[in-house]
Amino acid sequence: MEQRLESLFTPWKIGSCEIKNRIVLTSMGGTDLFGWMEKHHFDKAGAHFIMEVAKNNAGLVLPGCQPVYNPMFGQWLYKNEKMYQDLKKWLPEFHKTGAKLFIQLTAGFGRSFTISGMMETLYSNKALRVRSMRCTRGICWTSLH
Numbered sequence: 001m002e003q004r005l006e007s008l009f010t011p012w013k014i015g016s017c018e019i020k021n022r023i024v025l026t027s028m029g030g031t032d033l034f035g036w037m038e039k040h041h042f043d044k045a046g047a048h049f050i051m052e053v054a055k056n057n058a059g060l061v062l063p064g065c066q067p068v069y070n071p072m073f074g075q076w077l078y079k080n081e082k083m084y085q086d087l088k089k090w091l092p093e094f095h096k097t098g099a100k101l102f103i104q105l106t107a108g109f110g111r112s113f114t115i116s117g118m119m120e121t122l123y124s125n126k127a128l129r130v131r132s133m134r135c136t137r138g139i140c141w142t143s144l145h
C-alpha cells in the first residue's frame with residue numbers, strides 16, 4: 001500500500017467509541033434503516049446496503065438522516081416497536097463486521113432540500129396542504145445536521 005494511504009487504516013476515537021479505520025459512509029437520505037419519506041419500518045433494502053458497506057471494511061456507517069417525526073405521513077420514530085425488534089435481530093450480524101453505526105436524527109430538512117414531485121403536489125393541493133400542516137404542527141422545520 002502507498003504510504004500516504006496508510007493513515008486511512010488507523011483507528012480513531014469519538015469520546016470512548018473507537019472506530020477501526022477512517023473510512024466512513026456519509027449520511028445520504030435514501031440509504032435509511034427505518035424508511036425515508038415513507039412510513040417508518042425496518043428497511044430491508046437499506047439494511048442490505050448498509051451491511052454490504054460494513055462488510056467491505058467501512059469503519060463507520062451513517063445511514064441517511066432519519067426524521068424523528070415523519071413529515072409525509074406523521075409517525076414518531078420511537079413508536080414503531082416492531083421496527084426495533086427487527087433491528088435487534090439484524091444488529092449482531094452488523095457488529096461482526098467490526099464497523100460502528102450511528103443514526104443521524106433530524107427534525108426536518110434544510111433550505112437546500114430538493115422538492116420532489118410528491119411534495120409539490122402536497123403543497124399545491126389545498127386540502128393535502130392543510131392535512132400535512134396538521135401532521136407537522138409543533139415540528140421545527142429546520143435541519144439539525
Ligand SMILES: Cc1cc2nc3c(=O)[nH]c(=O)nc-3n(C[C@H](O)[C@H](O)[C@H](O)COP(=O)(O)O)c2cc1C
Binds near residue numbers: 026027028029063064
Ligand atoms: C442523495 C444525497 C443525500 C444526502 N443526505 C444526507 C443526509 O441525510 N445527511 C447529511 O448529513 N448529509 C447528507 N448528504 C451529504 C453527504 O453525506 C455528503 O456529506 C456530501 O455528499 C459531501 O460528500 P463528498 O464531499 O464526499 O461528496 C447527502 C448527499 C447526497 C448526494
